[in-house]
Amino acid sequence: MFRRSPDFWSGLALVLLGVYIVTATSGWDYLSPEGPGPAFFPRWYGIAMIVLAAALMVGSAKGATVEWRGTGRALGAWAAIAAGLLLMKLVGFALGFAVLTYFIVAVMYRRPPLQSALMAGGMVATFYLIFTLALGVPLP
Amino acid sequence: MRIVVMALAVAMAGAAPAHAFKPTRTVEVVVHTGPGGGSDLLARAVATIIEKEKLLPVRMQVVNKTGGGGAVAAAYLAEKAGEQHTIGFFTGVWLTSPLTSAEAKVTLRDLTPVARLVLEPALIAVKADAPYKTLGDFIAAAKQQPGQLKQSGGSVTSRDNVVRQLLQKATGARWAFISFPGGGERIAALLGGHVNMMVLEPAEAGEHIRAGNMRVLAQVSDQRLAGFREVPTLKEAGFDVPAVPQVRGVVAPPGIPAENVAYWEDLFGRLARSASWRKFLADNQFEDGYQDAAELAKFYDEFTARMRAILQEAGIKTVR
Amino acid sequence: MDIASGLLQGFAVALQPTNVLWCFVGVFLGTIVGIMPGLGPPATIAMLLPLTALMNPAGAMIMLAGIYYGAKYGGSTTSILLNVPGESASVVTCLDGYQLARKGRAGAALGIAAIASFIAGTVGVLGLMLVAPPLARLALAFSSPEYFGLMALGLAMVVLLAGRSLVKALLAMLVGLWIAGIGTDPFSTTSRFTFGRMELLSGIDFVVVAIGVFALGEVLANMEARDEPKALPVPKGLRNLLPTAQDLRDCRFAFVNGSVIGFLIGVLPGAGSTIASFISYGVEKAFSRRRDQFGTGVIEGVAAPEGANNSETGGALVPLLTLGIPGSGTTAILLAALVLWGFKPGPLFIAENPQLFWGLVASMYIGNVILLILNLPLVPLFAQVLRAPAYALYPAIIGLSIVGVYTVSGSLFDLALLAAFGLLGYVMRKLDYPSAPLILGLVLGGAMERALRQSLMMSEGSLSILVSRPLAAAMLSFALLILLIPLVARLNAWRLRVMEEEK
Numbered sequence: 001m002f003r004r005s006p007d008f009w010s011g012l013a014l015v016l017l018g019v020y021i022v023t024a025t026s027g028w029d030y031l032s033p034e035g036p037g038p039a040f041f042p043r044w045y046g047i048a049m050i051v052l053a054a055a056l057m058v059g060s061a062k063g064a065t066v067e068w069r070g071t072g073r074a075l076g077a078w079a080a081i082a083a084g085l086l087l088m089k090l091v092g093f094a095l096g097f098a099v100l101t102y103f104i105v106a107v108m109y110r111r112p113p114l115q116s117a118l119m120a121g122g123m124v125a126t127f128y129l130i131f132t133l134a135l136g137v138p139l140p
Numbered sequence: 141m142r143i144v145v146m147a148l149a150v151a152m153a154g155a156a157p158a159h160a161f162k163p164t165r166t167v168e169v170v171v172h173t174g175p176g177g178g179s180d181l182l183a184r185a186v187a188t189i190i191e192k193e194k195l196l197p198v199r200m201q202v203v204n205k206t207g208g209g210g211a212v213a214a215a216y217l218a219e220k221a222g223e224q225h226t227i228g229f230f231t232g233v234w235l236t237s238p239l240t241s242a243e244a245k246v247t248l249r250d251l252t253p254v255a256r257l258v259l260e261p262a263l264i265a266v267k268a269d270a271p272y273k274t275l276g277d278f279i280a281a282a283k284q285q286p287g288q289l290k291q292s293g294g295s296v297t298s299r300d301n302v303v304r305q306l307l308q309k310a311t312g313a314r315w316a317f318i319s320f321p322g323g324g325e326r327i328a329a330l331l332g333g334h335v336n337m338m339v340l341e342p343a344e345a346g347e348h349i350r351a352g353n354m355r356v357l358a359q360v361s362d363q364r365l366a367g368f369r370e371v372p373t374l375k376e377a378g379f380d381v382p383a384v385p386q387v388r389g390v391v392a393p394p395g396i397p398a399e400n401v402a403y404w405e406d407l408f409g410r411l412a413r414s415a416s417w418r419k420f421l422a423d424n425q426f427e428d429g430y431q432d433a434a435e436l437a438k439f440y441d442e443f444t445a446r447m448r449a450i451l452q453e454a455g456i457k458t459v460r
Numbered sequence: 461m462d463i464a465s466g467l468l469q470g471f472a473v474a475l476q477p478t479n480v481l482w483c484f485v486g487v488f489l490g491t492i493v494g495i496m497p498g499l500g501p502p503a504t505i506a507m508l509l510p511l512t513a514l515m516n517p518a519g520a521m522i523m524l525a526g527i528y529y530g531a532k533y534g535g536s537t538t539s540i541l542l543n544v545p546g547e548s549a550s551v552v553t554c555l556d557g558y559q560l561a562r563k564g565r566a567g568a569a570l571g572i573a574a575i576a577s578f579i580a581g582t583v584g585v586l587g588l589m590l591v592a593p594p595l596a597r598l599a600l601a602f603s604s605p606e607y608f609g610l611m612a613l614g615l616a617m618v619v620l621l622a623g624r625s626l627v628k629a630l631l632a633m634l635v636g637l638w639i640a641g642i643g644t645d646p647f648s649t650t651s652r653f654t655f656g657r658m659e660l661l662s663g664i665d666f667v668v669v670a671i672g673v674f675a676l677g678e679v680l681a682n683m684e685a686r687d688e689p690k691a692l693p694v695p696k697g698l699r700n701l702l703p704t705a706q707d708l709r710d711c712r713f714a715f716v717n718g719s720v721i722g723f724l725i726g727v728l729p730g731a732g733s734t735i736a737s738f739i740s741y742g743v744e745k746a747f748s749r750r751r752d753q754f755g756t757g758v759i760e761g762v763a764a765p766e767g768a769n770n771s772e773t774g775g776a777l778v779p780l781l782t783l784g785i786p787g788s789g790t791t792a793i794l795l796a797a798l799v800l801w802g803f804k805p806g807p808l809f810i811a812e813n814p815q816l817f818w819g820l821v822a823s824m825y826i827g828n829v830i831l832l833i834l835n836l837p838l839v840p841l842f843a844q845v846l847r848a849p850a851y852a853l854y855p856a857i858i859g860l861s862i863v864g865v866y867t868v869s870g871s872l873f874d875l876a877l878l879a880a881f882g883l884l885g886y887v888m889r890k891l892d893y894p895s896a897p898l899i900l901g902l903v904l905g906g907a908m909e910r911a912l913r914q915s916l917m918m919s920e921g922s923l924s925i926l927v928s929r930p931l932a933a934a935m936l937s938f939a940l941l942i943l944l945i946p947l948v949a950r951l952n953a954w955r956l957r958v959m960e961e962e963k
Contacts (some may be wrong), residue, residue: 010891014631021638021653028650038645038652040908042506049634056627074886077683081676081858082879088862089872097862101855119852125860180506181796188513203870209644211661212871241644243661290918296647317918318604319647321910324729324785324792331783332600334918343799347784347806372474424799457650 011056020068081105098124147446154218161399164223172206172213180204181223182258183229183386186262195309195407210234211244217247226256227404228391235353235387236297236447242459247392247444250413252401253436256389258421261361262299262339263368263428265354267330270337275377276359278337282313289315290335296456299330300339301387302447303360305454306381330354331408342425360384365425387429387443389436405433463864470818474826479519481817487521487827490530491834494537497864498545501531502789509797515800518816522823524797529824530772530792532733533831536573536766537842541566542857545676549733549769551670551899552741556617556754556761557823558678563757567839569705572711572759573766573839574835578719580767581828583719584726585775588781591822593810596782599727604914605925606731609935611908614735616939617742618897629897632888636901639664640909647913659873666734669902671861672878673895678886679854703759711763714744718767725768726775729787733769733776734903740768746945755896774824779818783807829901 009110021042080103088096101120158199169187171179187200199211204215210233216226230248236245264275282289301317308314318335320326323344329335331353342365348354348355358377359368374381390408392401411417412430421428431439452457473479493504505524512520535547540557553573562567587595618633619626642653643663654660718740725736744764745754754761777794779785784806786792798805803813810817865878888895912926919925927933 006891010893014635017635017638024653028652034563038647038650041912042641042652045634045637047629049638052627052631056631059627070686071890074680076678078879078883080888081882085862085872085875085879088875093862097855097859100858104855104858105852111483119855123852123855123859127863181509184506184509206662209661212659237661241661243651243654243656287920316917316920317913319910320730320914322730322786322792323788324779325786326731328600328779328783332603335601347804347808350804351807369615377611396804 006060008057011053014053015050015057018046018053021046021049046129076106093127097127141448147457149316156315161224161403163196165196165225166201167196167287168201168226169200170205170213170217170226171202172210172229172231172234173204179229179231179388185420186257186411187231189414190411191254192416193411193414195410195414197308199219209237209241209244211237211241211246214244214246214248214251217251217391217393220393223393224396224400226393228393229388231388232386232389233297234424235443236451239448239451239460240297240443240456243375247439247460249438251394252392252396253433253440254376254390254401254404255412255433256431256436256439257408257431258388259361260341260386261359261365261383261427262303262341262386263345263347263356263359263371264303264337264339264358265330265349266337267333267357268353268355270355272337272357273355275372275374275379277306278357279311279313279379282315283311286314287316289337291315291317292320292335292338293317293331294326295319295320296454297451299384302384302450303339303381305450306384306409307379310379310381324441346425361427362375365427366422367425382446385429387426387439389429389431399432403418465691466814466818467589467822469815469819470822473518473815473819474522478516479522479823480826481527482515482519482523483823483827484830486526487530487533487831488835489525489833490527491534493527494531494534494546494550495545496540497675497860499530500790502708502793504531505790505793505797509793509800510799513800517803518819520801521816521820522827525773525777525820525824526827528794529584529770529827530831532581532766532773533574533577534837535769536577537570538760539778540569540573540762541842542675542853542860544680544857544861545667545670547769548666548670548903549737549765549772551674551734552737552765552896553762554674555741555955556756556758557757557894559757560759560762565757565759566842568703568707568759569692569762570698570839570842571836572763572885574832574839575703575708576711576715576763576767577630577770577835578828578832579715580719580722580771581637581774581831582721582825584771585821585824585828586774587771587916588777589775592778592782595727596778599729599779600783602728602931604911604918604937605929605932607728607770608730608908608915608926609906609932609939610725610728610735610739611616611911613935613939613942614738614900614904615908616942617738618900619943625892628891628893630897632893633897633901636898636903637905639669639898640902640905643703657873659871663906664877665865665874665934666716666899666902668865668874668879670899671864672881673885673888673898675861676882677889677895678885679857680882681889682854702836707759711760713747714760714763715767717744717747718764719771719800722768722771723775726772726787727778728775729779729785730907732788732903735907736768736772737765738900738903740764742942746942755894777820781806781809781820784809793879801926816951844912899914 025039025043028039030039032044045053080100084096084100089100098120101123102117105119142191169183171183173179183202187202190196190200205216210230213228213236217226220226235248238247266278272281291304296317296319320329326338327340327344329390330338339360344354345354346367349356356368356371359365359371359373360383362383364371364373365433374383390404392404409432412428449459489504490501493501504527509546512524531547532549535550536553536557538544538546538562539550539553543554545551545554557569557573560566614951617631618629642660644661721740722736723740725731725739726733741761743763744760744770745751748754748760750758763911776787776791779787780791780795784795795805803809862875862876865874885895915925927936
C-alpha cells in the first residue's frame with residue numbers, strides 16, 4: 001500500500017478535510033432571510049476541496065517521489081521547537097529558548113557543548129536586550 | 141514629643157479607612173482590542189488622565205488580550221483570580237458575547253465589577269440628499285418597502301442592530317442590516333449611497349455633518365447631546381424605544397479582598413469627578429455613565445436580560 | 461488653495477529643523493518596526509500616542525506617518541534574507557526575494573526593494589497631492605459588489621502563482637479560505653470551526669500563519685541537511701550587492717505597476733497592502749516575458765509588490781484626509797491621533813488645515829528620500845547577516861518568529877498555532893504544495909465572503925448586482941482575463957507546435 005505516492009495520501013487527507021467541512025456546515029443556515037448564511041461559503045469550498053483532492057488522488061498514479069532522507073532530522077527539530085514552546089509556557093522565554101537553542105546547536109549541528117551553551121546564552125541575552133529593554137515588548 | 145506623633149501615626153495607620161490596600165507595583169490594565177482599538181485607546185486615555193490628576197501612586201500598563209469579542213480578555217482576568225494589581229476595561233461586547241458564543245465562558249458576574257464609566261450615545265443618520273427629513277419619514281418609507289431599505293452597521297449583536305431590532309418591533313417596519321467590520325467601511329457605504337441609513341457615534345459623524353454630507357434624524361440617548369441640540373431623541377421623535385447605550389467600564393479579577401475592590405472603586409469614583417475626565421467626556425461626546433460597583437452589578441443583570449430577549453426576538457441563537 | 465502654493469507652504473513647514481528631525485525619527489523607527497516580524501505600525505503608533513501629545517501636531521503627524529511608510533521599507537529586509545515576513549504585506553516579497561537571496565543576489569533584491577519603494581512611495585504622495593479629493597469620491601462608489609470583483613481578481617492570481625501543479629495550488633488556496641473562515645461569523649454570530657476553543661473565536665491571525673508556514677517551514681526544511689556550514693550564499697562582488705543596470709531595466713514595468721496598483725488599492729477603504737502586493741505581483745507575472753520563472757528569483761517579483769505596499773500608504777491616506785474615513789488599522793490610529801490633538805478629520809479637514817496637510821505631503825517626499833539614503837547603503841550591511849553560520853541563524857529565526865507572534869497576540873495558544881503551521885509549512889514544502897496560494901486564500905477569503913454576503917444582502921438575493929455595476933463588472937472581467945492569459949499562451953504554443961509538425 002505504501003507504494004502509493006505521497007500525493008495520494010495528501011489528497012486523501014484533503015478529501016477528509018473537505019468532508020469534515022461540508023458536514024460541519026450542515027448544522028448551519030445555508031440561506032437565511034437576510035442573505036446567505038454561515039454555511040454558504042464553506043459548503044462550496046468544501047465541495048471544491050473534495051473534488052480537487054479526489055482529482056489529485058486519481059492523478060497521483062504518476063506522482064513524483066519525495067526525498068524522505070532528511071525528514072527525520074526536520075521532524076526532530078520540529079519536536080524540539082514544540083517542546084521548547086511548552087517549556088516556555090512553564091518557565092518563561094529565557095529558559096525555554098536557551099534550552100531550544102542549545103538543542104539545535106548541539107544536537108542538530110553537532111557543535112561542542114561549550115560553544116552550544118555560549119550560543120544559547122548569547123541568543124537569550126540578545127533577545128532580552130533588544131526586545132524587553134530597548135523596545136519594551138513583553139516576552140512569553 | 142516625636143514619639144507621641146509617631147505613635148499616633150502608627151495608630152492611625154492601624155485604624156486606617158477601608159482601603160488599607162495601596163498598589164505597590166505597576167497596575168496591569170487588560171483590554172480586549174489590539175493596540176489602537178477602541179478599548180485600548182480609552183485605557184490609555186484613562187491612564188494619562190489618572191497620571192495627570194495624580195490619582196495613582198504607580199504606573200498603569202495596558203495589556204492587550206485580543207480575541208473572541210472580549211472572551212479572551214475576560215478569561216484572562218478570571219484566571220488571575222486574587223491578583224490585586226490587575227483590572228480590565230470592558231465594553232458592551234463582553235456582556236453579549238457570552239450570550240451568543242458557547243466558547244465565551246466568562247461573564248461579568250464571574251468577575252468583580254468595579255465601576256461603569258461611559259455611556260456612548262449614537263446618532264441615526266442618512267445621506268444628506270436622502271428624502272428623509274425625520275426618523276418618521278424613514279420608518280414610513282421602510283413600511284412601504286419592507287426589507288428593501290438598508291442599514292450598515294457592525295455585527296448582528298452590536299448596538300447598531302439592537303437599535304434596529306427595537307425600532308422594528310415598535311413600529312412594525314422592516315429593513316435590512318448589512319454588517320461591515322470597520323467603521324470606515326460603514327460610513328463609506330452610507331456616503332456612497334449603497335445603504336440608506338446607519339447608526340453611528342457622534343465623534344464619527346461630526347465632521348461629515350459639518351461638511352454637509354450627512355443628516356441626523358434622531359439621537360439614541362436619553363437627553364440631547366451638547367453638539368446636537370436640534371436633533372430629537374428617540375423618545376422625543378415619538379418612538380417608545382429605550383436608548384440603548386454602548387457601555388464601557390472597569391472590572392477586576394474574582395476573589396480579591398474587599399479593600400482592593402474599595403480602592404479601585406474609590407479611584408474610579410475620583411476619576412469620574414475630575415475635571416480632566418469631564419473634559420475628556422465632552423471632547424469625545426461620551427455621556428457620563430458613572431456607576432459604582434453595586435449599581436454596575438445591577439445594570440449588568442438588567443442589560444443581559446434585555447439583550448437576551450432582543451437577540452431571541454431577532455432570531456439569533458442564544459446559548460445562555 | 462492650489463497645488464503649487466500649497467506645496468510651497470508645505471515645504472516651508474516640513475523643512476523646519478525640528479520637523480525634519482521628527483521625520484527622521486519616524487522613518488528610522490518605522491524601518492526597525494518593519495524589520496521586526498509581528499511588530500507593526502499600528503502597535504508602535506499606539507504606544508507613542510501619549511508622547512505625541514507633548515509635540516506640536518505637525519511634527520507628530522510627520523513622525524507617525526514616517527513610521528507608517530518607513531515600516532514598509534523595513535518589512536522587505538527579513539522577507540528577503542530570512543523568508544520571515546516582517547509585515548503582512550511583505551509576504552509576497554518572500555516569494556521571489558528569498559529565492560534571490562538563495563541565489564546569492566540578496567543585495568540586489570534588497571536594493572531593488574528600496575528603490576521600488578522609493579519610486580512608489582513618491583508616486584503615492586504625488587497621487588495624494590494631485591488627485592485626492594476626486595479619487596475619494598470615486599472610492600465611495602466602490603462597495604461590496606466591487607470588492608467582490610477585486611477579491612475575485614486577487615484569487616485569480618492563484619492561477620498565476622500555481623507553478624507546477626494547478627490542482628495543488630487550488631487546494632492550498634481552499635485550505636487558506638477555510639482557515640480564514642475560522643471564527644465567529646459576524647453576520648449571524650455562529651461560531652465556525654472553533655472546535656470549542658475560545659481562542660479561535662476571532663479566527664487565526666494572519667501573522668501566525670504567515671510566519672509559521674514561511675519562516676518555520678523554511679527553517680525545518682533546511683534542518684534536513686546535516687552539515688550545512690552557511691545558511692545562504694553571501695553575495696560576492698558589487699554586482700550582487702546592489703542591483704545592476706540590467707535589473708533596473710527589467711523592473712521598469714514593475715515600478716509603474718507597483719506604484720499605480722498600490723495607490724489605487726490603498727484608496728479603497730478596507731482593502732489592504734497585502735491585497736495590493738498580491739495583485740501587483742500577479743499583474744507583473746501576467747504581463748512578464750519571463751512569467752514561468754516567477755517564484756524562482758525574478759527581480760521584478762520583488763519590485764512590484766514592494767512598490768505596491770509603499771504606494772498603498774499614500775493611497776490609504778486619501779480617504780483618511782479627504783473624508784475622515786480610516787481604511788486600515790494604521791490609518792484608524794492616525795485618525796485617533798488627529799482627534800487627540802484636537803483636529804477633526806473629515807471632508808473639511810484639508811481646507812481648514814492646509815499647513816498640516818501640505819506639511820505632511822512635503823514631509824513624505826522628504827521621508828522617502830531619507831529612507832532611500834538610509835536603506836541603500838545598509839543593504840550590503842544587511843546582506844552580511846547571511847554570513848552567520850546556520851546553527852546561529854536558525855535559532856535566531858525561530859526566536860524572532862516566536863517573539864514576533866507573541867507581540868501581536870500575547871497568547872501562548874497562538875504560539876502553539878505557530879508550531880502547528882510551521883509543521884504544515886514543512887509538509888507542504890515536502891509534498892510540493894505551493895504556499896503562496898494558501899496565504900492568498902487566507903487573506904482574501906474572509907474579505908471575499910463578506911463582500912459576497914453584503915452584496916447579496918444589498919440586492920436582496922439577486923446575483924446580478926455583482927455584474928450589473930460597471931466597476932464590479934470591470935473587476936470580474938479583468939479577473940477572467942488574468943485566468944485566460946496563460947490559457948491563451950498555452951493555446952498559442954500548442955498551435956505553433958501543431959504547425960511545426962505539419963511542416
